[in-house]
Amino acid sequence: MNEPTKTISVKRRKLLQLSPLVLFAGCDYSAKGNVDSFLTSFQKFTDWTQEKIFDPNKLATEYSDEEVTPIEGFRVNGYDTDEPDIDMENWSLTVEGLVKNPGEYSLEQVQSFPKKVMNTRHCCVEGWSMIPKWGGTRVRDFMKSVGVDEKAKYVAVECGDDYFTCFYMPSFLHAQTLLCYEAYNKPLSLQHGAPVRIVMPTKLGYKSAKWLNKIIVTNEKPGGYWEDQGYDWFAGI
Amino acid sequence: MNNTEKEFHHPPIIRITHWLNAIALLIMITSGLRIYNASPIFDFRIPSVFTLGGWLAGARQWHFFGMYLFTVNGIIYLLYNLFTKHGRETTLFRKKDAAGIIPMMRYYAGLQKEHPPQRKYNALQKSAYTVVLLLGFGGILSGIAIYLPVQLSFVTALFGNYDAARVWHFLFMGALVLFTIGHLFMVVISGWSNFLSMFTGWGRKYSEPPTL
Known part of the structure; x- marks a missing residue:
């Protein structure tokens, strides 16, 4: 008569012994949620500090031609698509939002400004970097020509591979921000x-978004492909 | 050895900053190794089990939280050691400690039986605790060099260039890991009472040096 009772009690004890694990698992789950939301909030703080540190007149180092990464080292990151939805023949850049002259601009129009050539370091979030020789139109020249409202806070851009990203206006109008075509x-x-x-x-x-299709000037804070997944919104260096 | 004789070792601010630093360093190293794995500068990757954050974005969030904890906590610790009598006399290496280095080395090498007289820390401990402060500072400075290479380009220039600063940042981390291993080894051979003193503040009397 004693045996079954014993078995049951052992089982119950075992079950009770396991219960803290169940509780712990529960705690662990909510703790992870709390940690994630704490880190996300803290990231708003680091983004804010980056915005304060950012000096719109501070130029990135421009390297000599000797320091340029050889063209074999001109890297493509691993997330790029092979077939962006870009019509090379009839490409145009759409400008929307808080600008005097919204509309579509042809490649010729984009290229009609003084060309800036610069050897600047491209720093990937992964840690690698390279110094290509870039050439293009200063974003500030183009944006002034379309009558950008410089008091607008944000700029969002959309790309041929469904990529999108975003900037504060002062970063976008920085002297070294290019509409790069070379x-x-x-x-x-x-x-x-x-x-x-x-x-x-x-x-x-x-x-540094590729296959640019559209520029939107806005006062509503835009998101971005990586920014929405946990990467820094400001991403200054 | 008379274990009942205790002496006050660590004021609260030292105990608090010590443990916050331990947490901050653990966060910085494990999240940093995850960031390292995204684009290794050497010919190896770190097994995921030693990393924090799950993926690059998560690791960066941890790293940029940890850097504020590590830096602010480190500054408080440094200020205490620089501007209080207790801190200056116990932890930071000063000129007059130089004479104690050779005797301590001889003692540890078994060439000298008598433990040289000391107060809280001997000359070698003071060297280690002072050097590790410099290593922490180097870690922060090389971190700034790769965090803000445009806005604070003069910091990056101290290390040569961006890529060199990444290597320096990794080396400072490695040196801090080596320090921590040595530190933990000394904690183990110094015994339980010494370990507890970093929680309670109270430990063995200074006049009784640890026996190996």
Whole structure:
């Protein structure tokens, strides 16, 4: 008569012994949620500090031609698509939002400004970097010509591969932010974002969006492909 | 050895900053190794089990939280050691400690039986605790060099360039890991009472040096 009771009690004890594990698992789950939300909030703080540190007049180092990364080292990151939805023949850049002259601008119009050539370091968020020879139109020249409202806070850009990203206006109008259409004195290749990409040496590489299709000037804070997944919104360097 | 004789070792601010530093360093190293794995500078990757953050974005969030904890906590610790009598006399290496280095080395090498007289820390401990402060500072400075190579380009220039600063940052981390291993080894051979003193503040009388 004693045996079954014993068995049951042992089972119950075992079960009770396990219960803290169940509780712990529960705690662990909610703790992870709390940690994630804490880190996300803290990231808003680091983004804020980066915005304060950012000096719109501070230029990234421009390297000599000897220091330029050889063209074999002109890297493409692993997330790029092979077939961006870009019509090279009829490409145009759409400008929307808080500008005097919204509309579509042709490649010729984009290229009609003084060309800036610069050897600046492209720093990927992964840690690698390279110094390509970029060439293009200063974003500030183009944006002034379309009558940008410089008091607007944000700029969002959209790309041919469904990529999108975003900037504060002062970063976007920085003297070294390019509507880049050349690399190494040649038209940008498709894999590097042809016909026009952003190059922004004051930010991590994921802000230098390829296959640019659209620029939207806005006062509502936009998101970005990586930014929405946990990467820094400001991404200054 | 008379274990009942105790002496006050660690004021609260030292105990608090010590343990916060331990947490901060653990966060910085494990999240940093995850960031390292995204684009290794050497010919190896770190097994995921030693890393924090799950993926690059998570690791960066941890790293940039940890850097504030590590830096602010480190500054408080440094200020205490620089501007209080207790801190200056016990932890930081000063000129007059130089004479104690050779005797302590001889003692540890077994060439000298008598433990040289000491107060809280001997000359070698003071060297270690002072050097580790410099290593922490180097870690922070090389971190700034790769965090803000445009806005604070003069910091990056101290290390040569961006890529060199990444290597320096990794080396400072490695040196801090080596220090921590040595530190933990000394904690183990110094015994339980010494370990507890970093929680309670009270430990063995200074006049009784640890026996090996």
